[in-house]
Amino acid sequence: MVDGKQSISFRERIQGFTRNQTALLVLVLLILIVVFTSLSGGTFLSTSVGSTILTDWGAYILLAVAETLVVISGGIDLSVGATLSLSTVTAGWVLVNGLHLTSKTTGVDAWPALALAALVAVLTGLLVGAVNSVLINILKIVPFIATLATFGAAAGMAIIISGGMPLQGPTDFSLINPLRIPGLDPKVFDTGLFSPLVILMALVTLVVGLFLHKARFGLYTYAIGSNVFAARAAGISIARHTTKIYLVGGALSGLAGFYAYVRLGGGSPTSGTGMELYAIAATVIGGASLMGGIGRMWGTVIGTLILITVQSGLLMIGVATDWKQIVVAVLIAGAVAVQTLQKKNGVR
């Protein structure tokens, strides 16, 4: 019977919960926090650890958001980390070599320079996104190879422009430090979890999430990732929409470059090295399918948190940092295995 109302039985509710990737992910995250808290003797739950985790989250989330859009559309973007490196370096280059500013400019005095840095970084990201979409839509190179090429080119250019050394310039570290509301005693009301920039990154994520789930942009992204022929038959311009996706992805990676700049007080050519792996990992852990058409922004947000929590947690309980890559690898493999099993059992 065609009916708008949907009656849901208890059994369907239970199935719904196990199918609900987001709920499962939150559960995994909570378990991880409990485990690490008990293993670290309670210090894991302190606000200083919390704010460190969120600061790291701010560094990774925009790349993961960019990756999520691309992956849902059925592509992959290997260039997000290198784009971050390149854009943080170009921002540094403009401030240090172009305007001859030094790291002596700090605090509010640095804000005009930082605004320019943000602009330069985002424009650089857009440029890489544009190159990606030209390679993919005009030269018809598959996304994996196209973005592998821009990955190499951007990483190389980041080193050439910076001369291989971080370009130290003006910054305002209060943007990256935990926000404290003046007049409140931090021992009573500890607001020290979120820095202004982390809040900005969260807002950007929210906006992109709304575009993905509530607007035409998102619907077309899912449609193309689901069945590119059907999308074309429905009158969607595939080239135009994938161009938008790679441009947005580039801009987000550029903004992440700005974040890295503020955090380090300069543009380092290695800021984004290896971060594409984390972006892809967070996206996949968050439930997106590399086959396209499946994925949620909430999943990616929590997937990123899980990754960072595991990293910080391992560090706190004394596991060597070298292990962290292996743990990430295991998490990716595990997430994909779970997806495959669910698909086999008819869960979508």
Added chain:
Amino acid sequence: MAEPLIRLQQVTKSFGPVDVLKGVDFEAYAGKVTALVGDNGAGKSTLIKGLSGVQPYDGGVVSFEGREVHLTNPRQASSLGIEVVYQDLALCENLDIVQNMFLGREELKQGTLDEAAMEFSAIKALQSLSVRTVKSVRQKVSSLSGGQRQTVAIGRTVLRNAKLVILDEPTAALGVAQTEQVLNLVRRLADNGLGVIIISHNLADVFQVCDYISVLYLGNMVARLETVKTTRDEVVAYITGTKVLEGVNE
């Protein structure tokens, strides 16, 4: 007889040295189901791709509702009211029924998708076809059977206010009961006043649901028959070329 909804006169199409359509006449009427039959390579798909605007004809005259039109791209054909339901259905598995039915022409409210309005229209369109087999319009297409998918694809043409619906092998992959359902659906489309063209290899289906049968043979329209005045043997003879020319063409 009334003015045909669509009329093709002497349309041609070649691919390099190969003439696939050698001056074909064809017509379909509102409220009637016209079958387009012919063996593999007869030019059925090429004829349809020209109608849908995917692959424009090289020559000839196309009239829609009495006016001459030039079908050069799918969007334009669609804006005239010509919709094609392809054999592979062209649905997005990971999207639900409503999303699929509205894909490419979503309704927006303040910049966001107007889900409630689209859901309402989708339900109405399916009800106009007396569809009872779909449990919820928010199901993903991946969870639907072949017949249900066909239903969604046909329902989409109703939503788009199609005047002419072209179905490419609508029952090819379906079981007996589902075939019956889809054929009923096709009949209802015509009863609602739409022109319907069906491409089919299955003569049982053709004789059950079609008013007219047009036969293509190697790029020529060799017969245009009224279903009630012909027999299956005669149609087969035209398809295989053992019987030719009834003054319809060539």
